[in-house]
Amino acid sequence: MMPDLGKYADAVLSSYAVSLVLLALIVWLSLRRSKRIKSDLEEVERKVKSNG
Amino acid sequence: MSLNSLWEYANPKKFIQTTDRVLPWFAWSAALTLVVGLVWGFFFTPDDYRQGSTVKIIYLHVPSALMAINAWLMMLVTSLIWIVRRHHVSALAARAAAPVGMIMTVIALLTGAIWGQPMWGTWWAWDPRLTSFLILFLFYLGYIALWEAIENDDTAADLTSILCLVGSVFALLSRYAVNFWNQGLHQGASLSLDKEENVADVFWYPLLVAMAGFVLLFIALVLMRTRTEIRARRMRALLARERMGA
Amino acid sequence: MIALLTRDIRLAMRAGGGFGLGLSFFLIVVVLVPFGVGPQSALLSKIAPGILWLGALLACLLSLDRIFALDWEDGSLDLLATSPLPMEGIVSVKALAHWLTTGLPLVLVAPVLGVLLNLPEAGFLWLTLSLALGTPALSVIGTFGAALTVGLKRGGLLLSLLVLPLYVPTLIFGAEVARRGAEGFDITTPLLLLAGITCGTIALLPFASAAVLRVNLR
Numbered sequence: 001m002m003p004d005l006g007k008y009a010d011a012v013l014s015s016y017a018v019s020l021v022l023l024a025l026i027v028w029l030s031l032r033r034s035k036r037i038k039s040d041l042e043e044v045e046r047k048v049k050s051n052g
Numbered sequence: 053m054s055l056n057s058l059w060e061y062a063n064p065k066k067f068i069q070t071t072d073r074v075l076p077w078f079a080w081s082a083a084l085t086l087v088v089g090l091v092w093g094f095f096f097t098p099d100d101y102r103q104g105s106t107v108k109i110i111y112l113h114v115p116s117a118l119m120a121i122n123a124w125l126m127m128l129v130t131s132l133i134w135i136v137r138r139h140h141v142s143a144l145a146a147r148a149a150a151p152v153g154m155i156m157t158v159i160a161l162l163t164g165a166i167w168g169q170p171m172w173g174t175w176w177a178w179d180p181r182l183t184s185f186l187i188l189f190l191f192y193l194g195y196i197a198l199w200e201a202i203e204n205d206d207t208a209a210d211l212t213s214i215l216c217l218v219g220s221v222f223a224l225l226s227r228y229a230v231n232f233w234n235q236g237l238h239q240g241a242s243l244s245l246d247k248e249e250n251v252a253d254v255f256w257y258p259l260l261v262a263m264a265g266f267v268l269l270f271i272a273l274v275l276m277r278t279r280t281e282i283r284a285r286r287m288r289a290l291l292a293r294e295r296m297g298a
Numbered sequence: 299m300i301a302l303l304t305r306d307i308r309l310a311m312r313a314g315g316g317f318g319l320g321l322s323f324f325l326i327v328v329v330l331v332p333f334g335v336g337p338q339s340a341l342l343s344k345i346a347p348g349i350l351w352l353g354a355l356l357a358c359l360l361s362l363d364r365i366f367a368l369d370w371e372d373g374s375l376d377l378l379a380t381s382p383l384p385m386e387g388i389v390s391v392k393a394l395a396h397w398l399t400t401g402l403p404l405v406l407v408a409p410v411l412g413v414l415l416n417l418p419e420a421g422f423l424w425l426t427l428s429l430a431l432g433t434p435a436l437s438v439i440g441t442f443g444a445a446l447t448v449g450l451k452r453g454g455l456l457l458s459l460l461v462l463p464l465y466v467p468t469l470i471f472g473a474e475v476a477r478r479g480a481e482g483f484d485i486t487t488p489l490l491l492l493a494g495i496t497c498g499t500i501a502l503l504p505f506a507s508a509a510v511l512r513v514n515l516r
Contacts, residue, residue: 003094003095003105004105005105005108006099006104006105007104007170008104008105008106008170009105011106011109011166011167011169011170012105012106012108012109014166015108015109015112015113015162015163015166015167016090016094016108016112018159018162018163018166019112019116019159019162019163022155022158022159022162023155023159023269025155026151026152026155026273027269027273029151030152030273030276030277030280031276033277033280034276034277034279034280037280037283037284037287038280038283040287041283041284041286041287044287044290044291045290047294048290048293048294051294187463187466190459190462190463191463193459194456194459194460194463197456197459197460198446198456198460201447201450201453201456202449202450207513207514207516210510210513211446211510211513211514214446214506214509214510214513215446215460217506218442218464218503218506219463219464222463222464222466222467223463225467225495226463226466226467226470228467229466229467229470229471229491230466230470232470232471232474232487232488232491233470233474
């Protein structure tokens with residue numbers, strides 16, 4: 001299934017590894033921040049409502 | 053869609069409502085096109101006559117380099133919109149895009165360096181293109197650092213948008229300066245890694261799909277992050293009002 | 299505006315005013331280089347133009363936060379803003395004062411330090427000329443950076459991060475003039491480009507610096 005990358009296997013595989021890791025990183029960080037801010041905002045809004 | 057209605061989305065609430073519907077579509081199509089493009093390019097394309105299997109790096113290097121530049125251009129446009137029309141969503145979109153653009157720049161730099169290693173024999177070469185991307189990375193870093201350093205939201209938006217404008221002019225200047233700097237005596241070392249001119253069809257089509265994937269991913273991430281910034285800004289406003297004893 | 303200029307120059311020249319700081323730093327950097335790269339005169343000759351340019355640039359960088367910091371702290375910046383002077387004029391005068399008290403001394407001292415680094419004879423003229431043409435740009439660009447970070451505590455590091463990428467074109471062309479001049483090659487292109495960048499920044503960047511300062515003084 002894996003193509004024969006010859007002598008450049010290290011270069012090609014590490015490029016893909018590095019890129020996919022970095023893409024996954026920015027996606028994960030963005031998702032995590034989004035969730036956190038969303039719940040923080042809901043908490044603040046609840047507090048503000050209850051304070052009248 | 054008339055230009056008038058485009059400004060409606062500058063309203064934070066409307067922006068969140070609209071992106072509620074639209075974001076999932078962008079996210080899924082990004083995932084799909086990325087997978088198709090990269091799998092096609094990695095598994096189903098031949099090796100290059102001169103570069104061997106390293107040509108497969110093109111499916112990462114070219115799209116990420118493209119997005120690194122386009123992200124900055126988008127930030128430039130949204131900064132101008134903020135300066136002229138004071139739409140907060142615009143300023144927040146620029147803030148949201150910067151880290152994504154920076155990651156794209158890093159990917160372009162790393163894949164460029166890794167691709168260059170078997171070709172040039174060193175882990176880093178001061179090739180004009182790579183050098184320009186290194187400078188672009190520094191611009192992203194400074195822009196993000198300035199946002200983080202300033203407490204007041206509006207002040208931060210104003211200062212960073214002016215920085216983006218001035219930075220864009222200098223980024224362009226640097227591009228030409230760097231080309232001048234490295235074409236003098238060392239002609240042989242500057243190997244151009246982006247061969248848009250003569251890419252054969254068999255490489256070009258999966259490359260197009262990969263590029264589309266990166267574009268869609270960028271859009272999805274920026275939409276998501278802008279929503280986050282809008283919420284964060286609203287939260288800070290609510291907290292400030294609370295503290296003033298409203 | 300002349301009054302502002304003389305006041306700033308006098309402030310910088312006082313003890314603790316930062317005048318000697320840039321020069322001392324320049325000297326120290328040049329002295330440290332041979333310890334870092336080895337004392338072979340052939341090598342030092344080759345890198346001398348670049349090192350001297352870099353040293354001057356870093357010495358400029360060090361003194362940038364003083365441009366607005368003192369006036370910001372004691373409120374005189376607010377007073378200046380309400381005066382009839384246009385903000386663009388104020389920032390230009392500030393940049394000029396910085397150049398006269400930091401950049402110009404560096405230019406004058408550079409040939410002396412060039413001796414320490416075995417700068418080739420032909421290089422002295424071009425080094426001095428390129429620095430004379432380039433340091434005004436460094437001051438104007440630095441003023442922009444200083445305006446951006448004026449309100450921040452410990453903004454010095456951020457100031458460097460923002461300003462250094464903006465310095466790259468001037469550094470490239472300035473060092474290129476110095477290097478080609480030292481080796482006897484033609485210097486017209488980089489010289490013209492260096493001059494162009496300096497003129498462009500002097501003419502246009504004050505508008506951005508003024509806008510930034512107005513934002514920070516709100």
